[in-house]
Amino acid sequence: MIDFSKRLIRSPQGAAGTIIVLLAIVIAAVGPDIAPYDPSAMSPLLRYRGPSLAHLLGTDEYGRDILSRLLFGARSTVTMAVLSTFLGTLVGSLIGTISAFLGGRADEAIMRTLDAVMSIPSLLFALLIVNLLGSNSVNALLAVAITFTPAMARITRSVALAVRKQDYVNAAIARGERGLYVVTREMLPNVIAPVIVETTIRVSFAIMLFATLSFLGLGAQPPAQEWGLMVSQARQYMHLSAWMLIWPSAAIAIVAIGFNLLGDGLRDVLNPRL
């Protein structure tokens, strides 16, 4: 494990990704405690201010401190993205592994169904689900998780097909193990490495997907401090103060890039053949 993190830090992408992601996690954890202002405290006299010493990142259309809102918003934004990706990965990798284990007609049926689902663009699909379930944060989370499931299943299956041919799986089947044991204990642990890499990269997609949903008014609802929602609201006032738009957009971009870099770094570490 120590050797593992050492190798991760040694690659430039890995190091940069780790730092950004760690920072994002720290902010999500302690953000509300270090925020200088109450995120929903309005001050009508200090609207549309640029960065200053009192308000480091400036203020929005109600005079709320943008820095404080970003710090508070980190918790919901990052947590939601990680949770939904995790959920999508879990379901997807289970489906993928089971499909590879069953093989034959069942595999064919599962994968063609997933192909059909994947042919719908992910944003449209998420929009569809949120519209059906109603627009709030939990439904947005589910929508993103469901959107990610087919792709994760596909990736897991491709790895699991190779694992399926390994003799330890054959040995388990030959000694009469139940299918569930073979899938969960013999196959899943051995397909997990590439899946972790993909998950990390997908967190950045999730952050952007959430931002888009919120931007379209289908995710978190005002006055929540979600980053995508902040961008959406700032759009109307961007000619009055561009900073309102720039800061949350930058926050989303940085965290997304961070997870992406971490994923690249992990891929190099977990796959010594590359």
Place this chain on the structure above:
Amino acid sequence: MVTEAPERVLDISDYSLDYRTVTGPFHVLKGIELSVKRGEILGLVGESGSGKTSLAWSIMRYLPRNAEEVGGSIMLSGEELLLKSPREMEKVRGSRISMVFQDPGTSLNPTLSLGQQLSEVLLAHRGLSPQQAWRESISLLADVGIKTPAKMMKRMPHEASGGEKQRIIIAAAFACEPEFIIFDEPTTALDVITARQIIDLLTQLQTRTGVGALYISHDLALVSQAAHRIAVIHRGEIVEQGTTDRIFETPERDYTKMLVSASPDPRQRLVEKRDENAKGDLLEAKDITVHYGRPPFLSGLVGHVHSPIIGNRSVSLAVKSGEILGVVGESGSGKSTLAKALVGLNPFSGEIVFDGRSIRGIRDMDRNYRRNVQIIFQHPDASLSPRQKIGEILSRPLKLYGRPEATLPQREAIERLLAQVRLPAAYADRYPHQLSGGEKQRVAIARAFASRPRLVICDEITSALDVSVQASVVELLIALQRQFGTAYLFITHDLNLLRQIAHRIAVMYRGDLIEITDAGEIASNERADYTRRLIGAVPLPPSHAATSFPNRE
């Protein structure tokens, strides 16, 4: 041996090589001293990881980036290779030194015709015109025993067999009349009979051209067929070198003695004769047929007729209780297919009768059958899940089939299993990658024996192991057989090993069972034609068979 011009073609003195790794330099080669005379084949024998292939690449001057040459010199006909620039080496490689690799399947470019690849060598190094090169290539192919050389030139690599491909690579290696040739395990990827032909071809060509050669292999018996002298390499050091006969008759160093004694010798039987009056058939397979591949989905609708690949064509054999039945055959002969059918990994048609109970398909294999018929696979790396500790791996059969001594707590039952295969109890907490290849195979054996089976199917279980490890694994299997009276279906391509340990031997060829015979009578002249060819192709260790090698004087 060739006596004229005893000049040294290759002279390596005090050569050392390190690989830089994260944990510091790794010494691959230490103070290598070797020389090859004109017209001589030097056999270089070592186990995996001994540095024999690294030495080959050092001579070719084609080393990975993290390689660091600590010192010494490599001289080719009196010229120092270490001082040559990469540009100069390009001229040397292929024209003055050439190399033949292990796997003919991967050393040819699949997108170029065989003729293009062979004449390319002549174009690059001998400055011939394309037409001349083409004609010259055809005569080279005739020299290496290709029957229709002109047609072979136009074929693509996938249209030639493994043996033919290796012949073409050998033709390319000899094409520019090099001073020195390196053979890196040239027959390891080939079938026994083809391998024998390739070795005969090599020695013939070598005698005719008088080229100096280094023959690298892990198989002492094989090397002794071709080499005049043998050097034994162990952990990057040359342990001993001498003439082939001397190495076999009076090995000096312990490591060499161990290598010589570890190569299986059919004259030394390792098991007692089976009591003929003992109980009858334990498992009887009747007309087992296995097809591979299923008809593609929807293809029947458009009128495609699906022709399945045949893995086994009505194979019938019986294993008696307590007997070691050997199954021998080339790759693709259906040995493993049969093994997998018997443990329910391949769907089959036909009938298995086990202990009087009839089994007609995978669904008929109940817990009792699975407990009594266990399988051990070839690669211990692949048969142990890398993410489970040894303890967990061994606990599964105990959970499924119950413990042999029901009163024993699980932890102790696992320790007892480990002790049975002579591994320390502490190994239960380790992961497979922390064990050596031989130790991993012992764990796989322990897992198979956990349920006290009556039949264990050993599918090539020694072929991925080094000779010395192989001998100790075989010895362990025989000890277990004595202790529990287990029957083995022992599948291997190593006929010498089978003649040591099997009571009866079944010979398979392309999915068919050719014949079953007593191990003692396998070499008799009454055997089937294929069996006799197989016996003829397998080299015997020379200490007992010095007369049967026409290639050495």
